[in-house]
Amino acid sequence: MNVYTPILVLGLLAFGFAAFSVAAATVTGPKRYNRAKYDAYECGIEPTPQPIGGGRFPVKYYLTAMLFIVFDIEIVFLYPWAVAFDQLALFGLIEMFLFIITVLVVYAYVWRRRGLEWD
Amino acid sequence: MTGSQFGLFGTDPWWLVILKVVAIFVMLVLITLFTIWWERRVVSRMQHRIGPNRTGPFGLLQSLMDGIKLALKEEIIPKTAHMAVYWLAPVISATMAFLAFAVIPFGPTVSIFGVETPLQLTDFPVSVLYVLAIASIGIYGIVLGGWASGSTYPLLGGLRSSAQMISYEIAMGLSFVAVFLYAGSMSTSQIVAEQETVWFAVILLPSFLIYCTAMVGETNRAPFDLPEAEGELVGGFHTEYSSLKFALFFLAEYINMVTVSAMATTLFLGGWRAPWPLSLWAGANEGWWPMLWWLVKVQIFIFVFIWLRGTLPRMRYDQFMKFGWKVLIPVSIVWIMIVSVARLLRNEGSFSATEILVAGAALIVLLLAVSWVAQSRQDRRDRKLADAEAAAQARGFDPMAGSYPVPPLPGQTFTYTSRRAMAQGTTIVQDPAAEVADDGRDSNA
Numbered sequence: 001m002n003v004y005t006p007i008l009v010l011g012l013l014a015f016g017f018a019a020f021s022v023a024a025a026t027v028t029g030p031k032r033y034n035r036a037k038y039d040a041y042e043c044g045i046e047p048t049p050q051p052i053g054g055g056r057f058p059v060k061y062y063l064t065a066m067l068f069i070v071f072d073i074e075i076v077f078l079y080p081w082a083v084a085f086d087q088l089a090l091f092g093l094i095e096m097f098l099f100i101i102t103v104l105v106v107y108a109y110v111w112r113r114r115g116l117e118w119d
Numbered sequence: 120m121t122g123s124q125f126g127l128f129g130t131d132p133w134w135l136v137i138l139k140v141v142a143i144f145v146m147l148v149l150i151t152l153f154t155i156w157w158e159r160r161v162v163s164r165m166q167h168r169i170g171p172n173r174t175g176p177f178g179l180l181q182s183l184m185d186g187i188k189l190a191l192k193e194e195i196i197p198k199t200a201h202m203a204v205y206w207l208a209p210v211i212s213a214t215m216a217f218l219a220f221a222v223i224p225f226g227p228t229v230s231i232f233g234v235e236t237p238l239q240l241t242d243f244p245v246s247v248l249y250v251l252a253i254a255s256i257g258i259y260g261i262v263l264g265g266w267a268s269g270s271t272y273p274l275l276g277g278l279r280s281s282a283q284m285i286s287y288e289i290a291m292g293l294s295f296v297a298v299f300l301y302a303g304s305m306s307t308s309q310i311v312a313e314q315e316t317v318w319f320a321v322i323l324l325p326s327f328l329i330y331c332t333a334m335v336g337e338t339n340r341a342p343f344d345l346p347e348a349e350g351e352l353v354g355g356f357h358t359e360y361s362s363l364k365f366a367l368f369f370l371a372e373y374i375n376m377v378t379v380s381a382m383a384t385t386l387f388l389g390g391w392r393a394p395w396p397l398s399l400w401a402g403a404n405e406g407w408w409p410m411l412w413w414l415v416k417v418q419i420f421i422f423v424f425i426w427l428r429g430t431l432p433r434m435r436y437d438q439f440m441k442f443g444w445k446v447l448i449p450v451s452i453v454w455i456m457i458v459s460v461a462r463l464l465r466n467e468g469s470f471s472a473t474e475i476l477v478a479g480a481a482l483i484v485l486l487l488a489v490s491w492v493a494q495s496r497q498d499r500r501d502r503k504l505a506d507a508e509a510a511a512q513a514r515g516f517d518p519m520a521g522s523y524p525v526p527p528l529p530g531q532t533f534t535y536t537s538r539r540a541m542a543q544g545t546t547i548v549q550d551p552a553a554e555v556a557d558d559g560r561d562s563n564a
Contacts, residue, residue, distance in 0.1 A: 003129035006241040007221045007249075010140045014217035017144070018210040018367055021190075025363035029193045038198040040270035041358055047199075048271050061278055064440075068285040071448065075292040078455065079248065082299035085459065086466060093463050100452060107449070116444045118437035 063115060074103050127228060127235070128242045128308075135231060139240050143220050151373040155182040158425045165429035186366055194362035199269030208267055209360065209367035212260030216374035219253045222246035222307050223381045226391045226409035238391070238410060242308045247295060250382060251288070254337070257375065258284050261346075264368065265356035276355030279436070280339060280346035286443040287336030287343075293451035294330040297323045297458045298386050311390030320387035325454045325483070327387045329447055331423075334379035336443065339372065341428035345436050380420035381413075388416050450486075457482055 040047035081088065081096050088095075110116060131139070156171065156179055163170030171178035196205065226238030243249070258281055265277015299305055301323065302313040310319075320327040336343040347355040357368045384390060391409035392398065394416075402408065434442070461475040 003241050003243045005129070006131070006136045006140065007218065009136055010143065010221050010240060011214060011218050013140055013144055014214045015210065017217075018213040021213075021363045021367055022206055022210055025190060025194045028190045029362050030191075031193060037195055040197050040199050040268070041353065042271060043353070057278060061282055064282045064286060067444075068289060071289040072292070075289065075296070078293070078296045079299060079305065082296045082459075083303060083305055085300050085462060086303060089466065090463060093459055096459070097456065100456065104449075104452065111445070116441070118440045 060118065067110065067115065070103070070106065074100070127237050128239070131236055132234065135234055135236060136240075138231070139236075143240060144217065147217060147220060147374050147377065148370075150377050151370055152182040152186075153179075154373050154376065154421055155185075155369075157421070158428070161422070161425045162429045165426075189366045190363050192362050194364070195359075197269055197359050200359065201267040201269060204263050204267035206364075208260050208264030209364045209371075210260075211263065212257055212371040213367040213374075215253050215257035215260065216371040216378065219250050219257075219378045220374075220381070222249060223378075223385060224308050224311050224390050225413050226407065227405060229406060237308065238407075239308060242306050245305050246307045247299075247305045247310070247382075247386070250378070251292060251295075254375070254378075255288065257371065260368075260371065261356050264360065268356075268359035270359050272353045273356050273358045276346045276352045276358065279352070280356055283339065283343070283345060283439070283443075284337055286440060287333045287447075290329055290443060290447035290451055291333035291337055293448065293455065294326045294333060295386065296451075296455050297326040300455075300458055300462055307385050307390070310386055311392065314389040314392060318387060318389040318392075323387070323458065325450070326458075327383075329451050329454070330383060330387065332447060333443075334383060335424070335427065336439070338375050338379055338424075340376065340424055342431035342434050343439060344428075344433060345439060376421060376424055377417065380417045380424075383420055384413060384416040453486060454483075 042048065077099065078096070081092055085092060159181070160170040160178070171181040174180040174184045196202075221240045222242055224237070224239040224242070228235055228237045230236075261284075262277045262281040265273040265275075265280065268274070298310060298319050301319060302310045304310060304313070313319075339346050346352070352358070357365055360368060391404075391413040393400070393403035393409070393412050397403045397412070403412075457479050461479055464475055
């Protein structure tokens, strides 16, 4: 059996359980209609009208997401290097330091331009 | 690395795979039920309460009863919800939470009904990467759930969650690099095997500490439970979820807690290997005993999670993001550079391990000193700014700020504003210097 097959089996069981629970809840619970109950919850006040698709997000979330991608890709390069470190030896170390320092320059620039400030 | 080493994985007969899958599933559900009860009891003790003690012995059945109660409650779906995504989100969250456990090693090779098999569902050369990938997909459940509710608070909570989890995922991913460097592998069973003599938590202590911090941020637990900051966001992304859909999110959160604890155990605390005094007994690392050591280690981590919740107040969001991006990430990167140089020097054999460790420690001390100096300079700047602000505040106080009357804070003095000036709608700030100081602060911020 393939080493990945057991994951599929576990996934099927977990998905089946989750799907069953979600579906079962509609059957097991009572249903008592009340118009106010189906409004969005906003502590009792009239809910704020929602723009279609959730509207626009503050740009800092996009910034965080893009910075995440930069560092995630750095991590993706670091992993194989770390696993093969003993074979790559000095050559790999120098190459990876050049890469890490390049990313650190970008990081310092973002820090300097207040890209890491949340406010 | 393949072949003989992974030979035992992927050779299980189908009934054994199903047995293991069901065992993992049941174990995770039971651990979740236990952990919820345990958390409530422990936190109660810390707050001088008793906690749930009515249902079953010591209240042990409390979480099970809560689950049943949730199933019998009415399910309220807001009419603004995006139906398909709203239904899908808890399913994604729960499924991914279970899936991450496929590669966690519970023990060595044992014999089940005459079949030799490792106490681990499966393993492959990139299994840690697989856990990270699954954890990332789990975030989708949260952000989609928040978005699909069609409500303000869940949307904000979902956005916060995703920003927080991806930020701390970087620190988490970086803390693994040193482990891979020493283990020479990304397979969980191999990493456990490499820790036969010494745990990675000992030789890679900074990595371990970074991981421990990042895992709390990653699981949205106190003091990093900002997505569920009830004072700001009601319940966060699951505000609009009720009944069993809410239960699934809850289950996923607790399983994620167990998963990160299990990863910490596997990568840093020697996995299922017996701790020191026990490891002197030859049988400690054989048969079924290792499962007990594994469980104890994981439970210690879970207790620390609960302890943190009982002890620390919630962080502010900007402080939290600052900590992740400006402290954890640079420290991890520098630590990786130190570890790799040390490893290379050791491999070349030109320096002894002691010399390398001393040099590394000196470097860390130097780094801490530099960061301390930088921080104290920053603090001084901040203090100066705060002093200027306080001075500006002390000069003049506007009792009708933005047309709402407010009482003066300590250090502020009332200044007289004529009724006629107010009636004419003129600005009420008297001191022009105060205004300038205010502007100066705004442009700095």
